[in-house]
Amino acid sequence: MIDFKQLAQKYKTPLYIYDLDHMTAQYTELKDAFKARKSILCYAVKANSNLSVVRHFAKMGSGADCVSIGEVRRAFLAGIPSYKIIFSGVGKNDDEIREAIEKDILYINVESEAELGRVELIAKDLDKKTRISIRVNPNIDPKTHPYISTGLHDNKFGVDLSTAKRMYIFANNSEHLDPVGIHFHIGSQLTELKPIYESAEIVADLVRSLQTIKIELKFFDVGGGLGIKYDDETLIPTYEYAQAILATLKGLDLTVICEPGRFLTANAGYFISKVLYEKQNGEKNFLVIDGAMNDLLRPALYSAYHKIEAVTDSTSSLKKVDIVGPVCESGDFFAKDYLLPNLAHNDLVVVHSAGAYGFGMGSNYNTRGRSAEVALESGEDRLIRKRETFDDLIALEKEFLN
Numbered sequence: 001m002i003d004f005k006q007l008a009q010k011y012k013t014p015l016y017i018y019d020l021d022h023m024t025a026q027y028t029e030l031k032d033a034f035k036a037r038k039s040i041l042c043y044a045v046k047a048n049s050n051l052s053v054v055r056h057f058a059k060m061g062s063g064a065d066c067v068s069i070g071e072v073r074r075a076f077l078a079g080i081p082s083y084k085i086i087f088s089g090v091g092k093n094d095d096e097i098r099e100a101i102e103k104d105i106l107y108i109n110v111e112s113e114a115e116l117g118r119v120e121l122i123a124k125d126l127d128k129k130t131r132i133s134i135r136v137n138p139n140i141d142p143k144t145h146p147y148i149s150t151g152l153h154d155n156k157f158g159v160d161l162s163t164a165k166r167m168y169i170f171a172n173n174s175e176h177l178d179p180v181g182i183h184f185h186i187g188s189q190l191t192e193l194k195p196i197y198e199s200a201e202i203v204a205d206l207v208r209s210l211q212t213i214k215i216e217l218k219f220f221d222v223g224g225g226l227g228i229k230y231d232d233e234t235l236i237p238t239y240e241y242a243q244a245i246l247a248t249l250k251g252l253d254l255t256v257i258c259e260p261g262r263f264l265t266a267n268a269g270y271f272i273s274k275v276l277y278e279k280q281n282g283e284k285n286f287l288v289i290d291g292a293m294n295d296l297l298r299p300a301l302y303s304a305y306h307k308i309e310a311v312t313d314s315t316s317s318l319k320k321v322d323i324v325g326p327v328c329e330s331g332d333f334f335a336k337d338y339l340l341p342n343l344a345h346n347d348l349v350v351v352h353s354a355g356a357y358g359f360g361m362g363s364n365y366n367t368r369g370r371s372a373e374v375a376l377e378s379g380e381d382r383l384i385r386k387r388e389t390f391d392d393l394i395a396l397e398k399e400f401l402n
C-alpha cells in the first residue's frame, strides 16, 4: 500500500509517483515471454522519459526506442549502451540523423524513401556505413483509438510493402547503408492480438522475400503497443503475444526487438492532487483540484479514462462529480460524472495509470510549473525531478525583457 498522504505532505502536490518495482515486474514478464528467441526490449522512452526511470530500465538490460535526438541523449545519459538504442520517428532532421550516425546506435528506423536518401547522404558525408531498419506500414487496423493508431495507410507512419522492398534494394546497394532490421508499430493500447499477428506475418513474409534476393536482415522489430488495464479492458496475455509473433518467424534467424512503453510504466504511475473546492453549477457538481491538463493531458486529448481514488476520512455517500483543474479551458478535466464521496479542502485524489504519457505530455500552459516526480523502490521514496519554480519558467525569457 502506498502512503499517498505521507508522500503528499513530504513532496507537496500535484505530484507524480512511480513504483519502480512494478516496472521491474512488467519488464521481467515481457522479457520472459520472448525467451524462446534472442530478444531485446527497447523501452519506448517517450512513455516516461525521466532519467531515473530510463536508468532503472538500463540496469535491467533494456535498450531504448527513441523518437528524437533528445531521447537518444537521455538514453545515453541513463546508461543504455549504444548497441541497444534505436532511433525512430517520422520526421528526423539532418542534425538528428548526423548525431545518431556519429553515436553508432543499433539502427535508425527509416520511415520514408526521402528520409533514406538523407540518411545515406549524411552517412556518406561522415564517411560511414550506418545501420538502418525500415518501418513498414502493414495497413492493418489495430482497433484502438484513432489518435494512437499508426498502422494504416491513412496514418503518416512507415511505408507500404512495395516501397519498403525498393528501399531495401537501394540500401543494400549503397556503400553507406547497412539494412539490418525491419520494423512495424501499428498502434498503442492494443488489446487485440489478431492485428498484431497479421502484421507480423506480413512483415515476416517480406523478410523471406528479401532473403530470396540475398538481403539478410538480423532484427525483427515488432514495435510496442501492448495495452494495459485503465478500466475493465481484457488484455492480451504477454505469453500469447510473444508466441504469436514468434510463430510468424519459423525458419528465420532473427533477433526480436520489442519497444514497449505504456506496458512497462503506465500502471506504475500515480498522479496525486489536492482538492481545492467543490462547487455546483445548476445540476452539475464540480471538484476543483490543484492538478490540471498541463500535468496530465490524456483525458483532454483522447477523452482517456483514468481510475480516480479519493483519499479521505469522509464517509458520505457517493455522488457524481466532474473532476477538473484550474486551467482556463473546458477541456481541463480528469473525469466526468465520476462517483466520489463528499471531499474537503486538502483531501487527496489519486489518478491511477499515470506512469505513461503523463508527465512527458505536460506543459507550462497557464504559467504552471510542472509537478515533481518521485520514485518508490523497495519501500523507499526519493525525488527524481524537482518541482518547477516560477524562475525556471521564465529563465529563457527574462534576459529579453527591456
Ligand SMILES: *Cc1c(COP(=O)(O)O)cnc(C)c1O
Binding pocket: 044, 046, 047, 065, 067, 088, 089, 185, 187, 188, 189, 223, 224, 225, 226, 259, 260, 261, 262, 263, 356
Ligand atoms: C510510441 C511508440 C512505441 C511505444 O508505444 P506503447 O504503446 O507505449 O507501447 C513503440 N515504438 C514506436 C515506434 C513508438 O512510436
